[in-house]
Amino acid sequence: MSDQHDPDFEPPFNKLPFIVVILFLIAGGIELALSAGEAGLVGGPSAIGWRLGLVRDWGFSGDLFDAMLAQRYFPPEHLARFITYPFIHLSFTHALIAIVLMLALGKLCAEVMGQFAMLALFVCSGIGGALIYALVLDDPVWLVGAYPPVYGLIGGYSFLMWRKLAASGGKQMEAFTLIAMLMGLQLVWSLFSSVGYGWVAELSGFVCGFVLSFLFAPGEWARILGKLRQR
Template sequence: MSDQHEPEFESPFNKLPIVVVFLFVIMAGIELTLTAGAAGFVGGPEAIGWRLGLVRDWGFSGDLFDAMLAQGYWAPEHLARLVTYPFIHLSFTHALVAIVLMLALGKMAAEVMGPLAMLALFVLSGVGGALAYALLLDDPVWLVGAYPPVYGLIGGYSFLMWRKLGATGGQQMQAFSLIAMLMGMQLIWSLFTSVGYGWVAELSGFVCGFVLSFLCAPGEWARILQKLRQR
């Protein structure tokens, strides 16, 4: 009888912060349900319209926000769209790329800044991206997908790189190479097809994530308070 033990299976989710797993379960669960419904595996004929129904009921509309702003009436069910739209995607591929980026960047942000700070970065960057989309544009296209909050996580990553390069005497502009590459890819892609104005929400989400990191990154809040006391 061999003394060797079979290697135990270790779930990859054991290595992910719980808040990242939580976001993954919601995003993947919704997308798998919609994909299965569109393929006819669940829900019957009505399931074909589930995705469009979710976009209508939980996606973010700049026109709806403008109407609330003009009337001065902030309907809770429409304000909720600022938080719910990142969990709805236009296709399986649209969701897959967003989920992969969220897992990688969310893991980094949660481990460095803490799970609550990572969640705040994700949610508030999504809200900021949607507000910019509504206030800066007059676009009737509904905003859906996790890309604005994911770009907020890229903003957090860029902030950490910016701070690290500053501490080591490196060229801090290198911290923005990732966002520059992504925006460059958007520009190139726009030459071949219509990409819409979702990039406004994404870039705004990045800016929100970078700015919020001054409060979320370890030691930054104490550093700000120290500088204020010295004045």
């Protein structure tokens, strides 16, 4: 008898919320196609340029956004870059780490906050990270990769830990251990290699995720409304 007929067998995707699976399939499918093209398995010689073409056509550019602000003209195809850039990565390793973090943190946030809230957290943190990246910096480097929205999910996770520690009387600063560790690793890595300013978008994504969790975490919206009514 095959494993599929074993009553104790559970396909791995059954354990993941549906929206997390969808995000995984989009990001993973794009990276699989790009990596296969670079390996010469599909697409022929032109496949070597697929990644660069996607970055150019769907990545986020601070310079391009500055030009839109200056002209006060915001074409939908360029605004779409706020949504599309997290699904394009610079290499297989770049994608792999982001996707693993997305699966783990997306599962946690979706199970606690709900799938719609998790998706909103992911999308809004990606938008917020890119927006602050463009407004604060004058950096010609294009922003790609799921790290800003993933850091938004870390913000959601940190909020849940912060609230849990507050309820149990623990030290709430411990909720920020993960983000402190990741930022510390960024700092150490910068001593040996040029890491650029992508961390600005990532840290901004974290802040957006943490702040938005005041609206998306279970019971928080009702608590805020209750306080407003008391006034």
